[in-house]
Amino acid sequence: xxxxxxxxxxxxxxxxxxxxxxxxxxxxxxxxxxxxxxxxxxxxxxxxxxxxxxxxxxxxxxxxxxxxxxxxxxxxxxxxxxxxxxxxxxxxxxxxxxxxxxxxxxxxxxxxxxxxxxxxxxxxxxxxxxxxxxxxxxxxxxxxxxxxxxxxxxxxxxxxxxxxxxxxxxxxxxxxxxxxxxxxxxxxxxxxxxxxxxxxxxxxxxxxxxxxxxxxxxxxxxxxxxxxxxxxxxxxxxxxxxxxxxxxxxxxxxxxxxxxxxxxxxxxxxxxxxxxxxxxxxxxxxxxxxxxxxxxxxxxxxxxxxxxxxxxxxxxxxxxxxxxxxxxxxxxxxxxxxxxxxxxxxxxxxxxxxxxxxxxxxxxxxxxxxxxxxxxxxxxxxxxxxxxxxxxxxxxxxxxxxxxxxxxxxxxxxxxxxxxxxxxxxxxxxxxxxxxxxxxxxx
Amino acid sequence: xxxxxxxxxxxxxxxxxxxxxxxxxxxxxxxxxxxxxxxxxxxxxxxxxxxxxxxxxxxxxxxxxxxxxxxxxxxxxxxxxxxxxxxxxxxxxxxxxxxxxxxxxxxxxxxxxxxxxxxxxxxxxxxxxxxxxxxxxxxxxxxxxxxxxxxxxxxxxxxxxxxxxxxxxxxxxxxxxxxxxxxxxxxxxxxxxxxxxxxxxxxxxxxxxxxxxxxxxxxxxxxxxxxxxxxxxxxxxxxxxxxxxxxxxxxxxxxxxxxxxxxxxxxxxxxxxxxxxxxxxxxxxxxxxxxxxxxxxxxxxxxxxxxxxxxxxxxxxxxxxxxxxxxxxxxxxxxxxxxxxxxxxxxxxxxxxxxxxxxxxxxxxxxxxxxxxxxxxxxxxxxxxxxxxxxxxxxxxxxxxxxxxxxxxxxxxxxxxxxxxxxxxxxxxxxxxxxxxxxxxxx
Numbered sequence: 001x002x003x004x005x006x007x008x009x010x011x012x013x014x015x016x017x018x019x020x021x022x023x024x025x026x027x028x029x030x031x032x033x034x035x036x037x038x039x040x041x042x043x044x045x046x047x048x049x050x051x052x053x054x055x056x057x058x059x060x061x062x063x064x065x066x067x068x069x070x071x072x073x074x075x076x077x078x079x080x081x082x083x084x085x086x087x088x089x090x091x092x093x094x095x096x097x098x099x100x101x102x103x104x105x106x107x108x109x110x111x112x113x114x115x116x117x118x119x120x121x122x123x124x125x126x127x128x129x130x131x132x133x134x135x136x137x138x139x140x141x142x143x144x145x146x147x148x149x150x151x152x153x154x155x156x157x158x159x160x161x162x163x164x165x166x167x168x169x170x171x172x173x174x175x176x177x178x179x180x181x182x183x184x185x186x187x188x189x190x191x192x193x194x195x196x197x198x199x200x201x202x203x204x205x206x207x208x209x210x211x212x213x214x215x216x217x218x219x220x221x222x223x224x225x226x227x228x229x230x231x232x233x234x235x236x237x238x239x240x241x242x243x244x245x246x247x248x249x250x251x252x253x254x255x256x257x258x259x260x261x262x263x264x265x266x267x268x269x270x271x272x273x274x275x276x277x278x279x280x281x282x283x284x285x286x287x288x289x290x291x292x293x294x295x296x297x298x299x300x301x302x303x304x305x306x307x308x309x310x311x312x313x314x315x316x317x318x319x320x321x322x323x324x325x326x327x328x329x330x331x332x333x334x335x336x337x338x339x340x341x342x343x344x345x346x347x348x349x350x351x352x353x354x355x356x357x358x359x360x361x362x363x364x365x366x367x368x369x370x371x372x373x374x375x376x377x378x379x380x381x382x383x384x385x386x387x388x389x390x391x392x393x394x395x396x397x398x399x400x401x402x403x404x405x406x407x408x409x410x411x412x413x414x415x416x417x418x419x420x421x422x423x424x425x426x427x428x429x430x431x432x433x434x435x436x437x438x439x440x441x442x443x
Numbered sequence: 444x445x446x447x448x449x450x451x452x453x454x455x456x457x458x459x460x461x462x463x464x465x466x467x468x469x470x471x472x473x474x475x476x477x478x479x480x481x482x483x484x485x486x487x488x489x490x491x492x493x494x495x496x497x498x499x500x501x502x503x504x505x506x507x508x509x510x511x512x513x514x515x516x517x518x519x520x521x522x523x524x525x526x527x528x529x530x531x532x533x534x535x536x537x538x539x540x541x542x543x544x545x546x547x548x549x550x551x552x553x554x555x556x557x558x559x560x561x562x563x564x565x566x567x568x569x570x571x572x573x574x575x576x577x578x579x580x581x582x583x584x585x586x587x588x589x590x591x592x593x594x595x596x597x598x599x600x601x602x603x604x605x606x607x608x609x610x611x612x613x614x615x616x617x618x619x620x621x622x623x624x625x626x627x628x629x630x631x632x633x634x635x636x637x638x639x640x641x642x643x644x645x646x647x648x649x650x651x652x653x654x655x656x657x658x659x660x661x662x663x664x665x666x667x668x669x670x671x672x673x674x675x676x677x678x679x680x681x682x683x684x685x686x687x688x689x690x691x692x693x694x695x696x697x698x699x700x701x702x703x704x705x706x707x708x709x710x711x712x713x714x715x716x717x718x719x720x721x722x723x724x725x726x727x728x729x730x731x732x733x734x735x736x737x738x739x740x741x742x743x744x745x746x747x748x749x750x751x752x753x754x755x756x757x758x759x760x761x762x763x764x765x766x767x768x769x770x771x772x773x774x775x776x777x778x779x780x781x782x783x784x785x786x787x788x789x790x791x792x793x794x795x796x797x798x799x800x801x802x803x804x805x806x807x808x809x810x811x812x813x814x815x816x817x818x819x820x821x822x823x824x825x826x827x828x829x830x831x832x833x834x835x836x837x838x839x840x841x842x843x844x845x846x847x848x849x850x851x852x853x854x855x856x857x858x859x860x861x862x863x864x865x866x867x868x869x870x871x872x873x874x875x876x877x878x879x880x881x882x883x884x885x886x
Contacts, residue, residue, distance in 0.1 A: 024641055028661050153627050162623050163606050163664075179622055180605050184596050198467055216689060218471050219682035221606075221664065238681050239662035242688065246659060249692045250776055256696075257772035257861070258765055266777040267787075271794060275801035278769050282762060282806060287813075289761040293754035300750045307743045310753055311736035314869055317757060318732040319725060322701055322862050326721050329700035333693055334709040344710075351714060358718035363725060370730075418700070418861050419765045426757055 001025075003036035010041050019048050027053055031060035043072045055084030062268065063096035070101050079108045086160055087113070088133040088240070091120040119233075128211045129204035131244060132225045132234035137165040141174055141192040145185050148177065160237050164222045167195045171231040173224055175199065201226055204233060208244045213338050215241040252336060256329070256417035258285060285423050292317075292427045299434040302443045308375075309437060312384060313430065319363065320391040320429040321422035327352055327399030328421050332413045335403065345404050352400045353393070360392035383433075383440050390436075391429040398424055444468075446479035453484050462491050470496055474503035486515040498527030505711065506539035513544050522551045529603055530556070531576035531683070534563040562676075571654045572647035574687060575668045575677035580608040584617055584635040588628050591620065603680050607665045610638045614674040616667055618642065644669055647676060651687045656781045658684040695779060699772070699860035701728060728866050735760075735870045742877040745886045751818075752880060755827060756873065762806065763834040763872040764865035770795055770842030771864050775856045778846065788847050795843045796836070803835035826876075826883050833879075834872040841867055 001021055009018050022030060022045075030049065034042050034057065046069055049057055058066060058081050070078060082090060082105065090109075094102050094117065106114055116134055123129025137159050139148050148165065156162040165182070167175040175195030185194050201224045202211050215223050215238055222235045251261040258281035262269045269277075296303075296313070303309045331348060334340030340348065364385035371381040399421050403413035437443065444464055452461050465473060465488075473492065477485050477500065489512055492500055501509060501524050513521060525533060525548065533552075537545050537560065549557055559577055566572025580602050582591050591608065599605040608625070610618040618638030628637050644667045645654050658666050658681055665678045694704040701724035705712045712720075739746075739756070746752045774791065777783030783791065811828035815821060842864050846856035880886065 026641065026643065026661060149626065156623060156627050162626065179626070180599060183592065183605065183622070184599050198469065200469065216682070216685040218469060219685075221681070238664070238685070239659070242659040242662075242681070242685060245685065245688055245692075246780060249688075250780070253696070253699075253772055253776050257769045259769050259772070265782050266773055267782070267790065267794070271797040271801065274794070274798045275805070278766075278798070278802055279805050282765055282769075282802065283809060285765055286758055286762045286806060286810060289758040290754075290813075292757035292761075296757070297751065297754040300753075303753065304747070304750065307747065308740065310743075310746065310756075311733075311740040313753075313756060314735035314739070314760060314873070315729055315732035317760060318735075318862075318866060318869065319729045321865070322725055322728055323721075325861065326700050326702050326725075329696055329702070330709055333696050337689060337693070339708050339710070347710070351710070351717070354714040355717045355721070358714065359721055359725065362718070362722050363729060366726060367729060370733075418768065419761075422764070423761060426761065430757070 001033065003033060006033065006037060006045055007041050010044055015048055018045065022049050022053075027056040028060050031057045035061055035065050039068055043069060047077075051080060052084055055081045059085055059089040059093075062264075063093075066093060067097060067101060070097070070105065075108060078104065082108055086133055086135055087116055087120065088131065088160075091117055091130075094121060123204055126208045127204060128202045128206045128208060128225045128236060129233070131208050131211070131240050132204075132236045133160045133240075134234045135159050136222070136235045137162055138168045138232070139165050139177060139191050141167050141169055141190070141195070143191045144187065145182055145189050145191070145194065146187040148182055148191055149187075152179070152182075160235070161222050164220075164235070166224055166232060166235070167191055168232055173199060173201065173226060173230070173232040176224070199224065202236075203228065209248050209336070210338075211236050212241040212244040212248065216245070217338075248336070252332065252412075252414040255412060255414035256332065258282065258417075258419035281419065285419055288423045289426065292423075292430055295427060295430045295434070299438070302434055302437055302441075305443055306437075306441060308380070309434075312433070315367075316384075316387060316391060316429045316433055317422075317426045319388065320395040320425045321418070323356075323359065323392045324395035324399035324421040324425045325418035327355075327396045328403050328417050331400050331403045332417060335407060335413050342404060342407055345401070348400050348404065349397065352396045356393040356396040359396070360389040363392060364388040379440055383437055386436055387429070387433045390432045391425070394428055394432070395421070395425045398428075444476065446476060449476065449480060449488055450484050453487055458491055461488065465492050465496075470499040471503050474500045478504060478508050482511055486512060490520075494523060495527055498524045502528055502532040502536075505707075506536075507711075509536060510540060510544060513540070513548065518551060521547065525551055529576055529578055530559055530563065531574065531603075534560055534573075537564060566647055569651045570647060571645045571649045571651060571668045571679060572676070574651050574654070574683050575647075575679045576603045576683075577677045578602050579665070579678045580605055581611045581675070582608050582620060582634050584610050584612055584633070584638070586634045587630065588625055588632050588634070588637065589630040591625055591634055592630075595622070595625075603678070604665050607663075607678070609667055609675060609678070610634055611675055616642060616644065616669060616673070616675040619667070642667065645679075646671065652691050652779065653781075654679050655684040655687040655691065659688070660781075691779070695775065695855075695857040698855060698857035699775065701725065701860075701862035724862065728862055731866045732869065735866075735873055738870060738873045738877070742881070745877055745880055745884075748886055749880075749884060751823070752877075755876070758810075759827075759830060759834060759872050759876055760865075760869045762831065763838040763868045764861070766799075766802065766835045767838035767842035767864040767868045768861035770798075770839045771846050771860050774843050774846045775860060778850060778856055785847060785850060788844070791843050791847065792840065795839045799836040799839040802839070803832040806835060807831040822883055826880055829879050830872070830876045833875045834868070837871055837875070838864070838868045841871075 034045050037045060135158060137152055152162050163179045165177045166173055175197045176199055177191055177195045181194050200218055204225055204227050211223060222237045224232055225234045227233050254261040260277040262277055331340060367388060368381040368385035371384055402416035406413045406416045477488050480488060578601060580595055595605050606622045608620045609616055610620060618640045619642055620634055620638045624637050643661055647668055647670050654666060665680045667675055668677045670676050697704045703720040705720055774783060807828035810831060811824040814824040814827055845859035849856045849859045
């Protein structure tokens with residue numbers, strides 16, 4: 001079924017057919033489908049979804065669509081949706097809605113939920129606390145396996161996951177029991193006997209990227225979050241970790257291409273917003289590049305004497321920029337997946353120096369030979385070869401060290417990527433090139 | 444505990460202490476720790492791990508380390524490890540080992556396992572079939588919930604996940620039952636009554652990136668894989684999907700920086716291998732950039748007449764390169780996360796044209812004004828402004844269309860990123876620049 005068909009069926013008041021097809025569809029697909037409809041039809045179609053599915057569909061919709069729906073809902077409808085939603089999704093919703101909608105949502109939740117929501121909203125953006133959910137299964141150490149299974153049966157429907165249960169005494173996390181452990185253990189055993197006490201956990205203020213990396217590294221379905229006193233406050237589930245991984249990657253790539261990251265999708269971002277995300281860095285880089293131009297002006301007489309010198313500028317700029325961007329990409333990515341740490345800085349520099357030696361000599365040899373064959377000018381070949389060796393080595397050193405420096409200064413290393421590094425390296429390449437040229441040709 | 448402490452304890456033959464600390468550690472951490480030890484100590488330490496943990500630790504080690512261990516193991520030890528390993532991990536192992544080790548591994552598995560391994564290894568690289576596992580819980584539709592729970596108790600220990608069970612009749616996948624459904628349903632109900640028949644699944648030949656995107660999009664713990672006849676052949680679990688996401692991102696970023704992707708980590712890759720991954724594209728781009736140089740040579744007389752023209756070359760090259768790389772990054776990423784499709788090509792082009800209009804006019808205005816103030820030359824300001832408008836627009840169009848063209852030709856769009864686009868755009872920028880200059884200044 002596509003958006004047009006839904007509109008037609010709504011037009012013809014074929015509500016029963018729609019209801020039945022909706023019931024057969026996955027909630028994620030339904031959210032996408034409803035998002036394609038015009039406002040009025042979206043509201044009508046949403047009312048045809050089941051009560052439980054409604055909340056899930058709502059959770060998967062875009063903020064703009066959620067706002068339209070909230071504004072169209074009666075108080076009772078809103079309360080029904082909110083009751084079925086998980087708290088972390090409600091917290092996400094509150095962050096996106098304008099003040100009047102937030103007020104209406106809060107007035108439709110009970111005091112206890114409001115307190116929990118406020119707590120969730122108080123954690124810094126992109127921290128473990130801000131992405132966790134507080135709905136998990138908690139067990140007591142003295143419970144038997146049978147008790148635990150009964151508890152899951154009772155509360156399971158309201159928990160994000162029942163597959164990892166948390167053993168808690170006085171708010172402290174003592175151990176973890178998986179549903180698998182419960183299913184394959186003797187029913188009379190106590191939780192204390194079967195629980196795993198060697199627990200992997202994070203703190204509320206840990207970065208969401210760290211959380212996602214841990215879930216991936218250890219292959220977990222959920223990761224417990226504790227506060228500074230070691231009290232259990234929530235869990236992050238693997239599906240949220242996957243979303244974090246995707247968002248962080250998109251953010252890194254966007255930054256690496258010198259853009260402000262956008263919260264929305266490509267098509268969901270307006271033309272003006274796209275332009276606003278792209279212009280600031282372009283301006284900074286454009287004005288910085290004029291410095292490279294000024295350096296060239298300084299050597300005006302050199303290329304007046306030997307005009308061919310100018311024709312090598314693009315090649316030198318591009319090659320050194322590419323080399324710098326290769327190194328910086330590897331380091332930025334290595335740090336993002338927790339493979340390269342700040343303490344490795346010397347190891348990285350030493351590795352890049354050796355790689356640069358091989359790369360720069362190869363490029364110098366190939367290009368030197370080309371020039372020798374094409375122009376038959378040995379001096380020119382030496383000039384280009386020597387310049388390549390120097391600029392490529394410098395570019396790889398700048399490329400590997402700037403991202404680590406950024407990390408050291410608690411900035412996002414992804415900023416120190418191709419565009420910025422190219423601009424730095426360009427100026428250096430031109431300086432080195434003309435310095436060697438004036439020397440070799442005694443200009 | 445770190446590598447040095449382990450070596451010391453081994454030296455002192457404190458095996459009991461080591462065994463106890465190993466038993467308390469997570470298998471992933473242990474694999475990392477053992478990987479840091481010298482060969483001999485690694486083999487000794489590995490023998491101190493428990494039988495079940497041993498296989499898991501082994502699965503998490505690097506291929507180089509796995510080879511050392513396999514070569515040191517007796518036939519009995521090897522068989523024990525292989526018996527405990529999941530088949531998808533064994534298949535991965537076989538892909539990495541040299542022929543003689545592969546032979547030894549295969550001779551220690553039974554005929555049935557060998558047949559399954561051969562099947563797994565026959566799927567194309569990076570396909571759903573190549574990352575799936577064949578160890579899952581299958582149920583029959585007429586079973587009761589109680590029967591199903593008993594089956595899980597019996598076979599659960601050997602399955603990758605017990606949380607999603609697959610209902611199968613005549614090899615065909617009829618439905619899905621989660622462990623949660625089983626736990627909260629009446630024990631006397633049949634599987635047929637509670638199973639979900641609206642199944643999200645993939646085919647063996649689907650790309651692994653598609654698989655990971657589906658698991659993320661629908662928040663699944665496992666995704667069933669069927670063959671061309673619709674028969675169930677395996678499942679992909681969420682932990683493997685996370686690894687795929689990470690590998691695919693690293694591969695994309697590496698390609699986008701004009702490097703051959705490496706299978707190993709940054710430090711795990713040798714200097715020569717690093718150089719070999721980086722040189723080919725650098726050479727291609729370097730030689731292509733000489734064309735831009737040749738174009739400049741053609742306009743030798745223009746910059747002999749007005750030498751200041753040369754000083755704007757770096758700024759024009761950098762700016763158009765950056766604009767092209769911004770567009771291409773957004774499109775490459777959008778296609779990777781399944782937000783932008785080939786059918787959207789006109790929508791993309793239209794969006795980029797409008798963004799380019801805003802961006803190019805802003806840059807042209809700022810730079811034109813700067814030149815007017817610094818040089819007081821209106822003609823020069825118009826030249827640079829006009830060139831920026833043309834090159835930026837062209838760069839964004841090239842940037843957004845080349846990745847889509849690559850996808851259309853079934854190539855990886857990530858190749859059409861900053862370095863290649865910069866080189867294309869550079870030549871165009873210089874051509875446009877001198878064309879406008881000769882016209883304006885009637886050179």
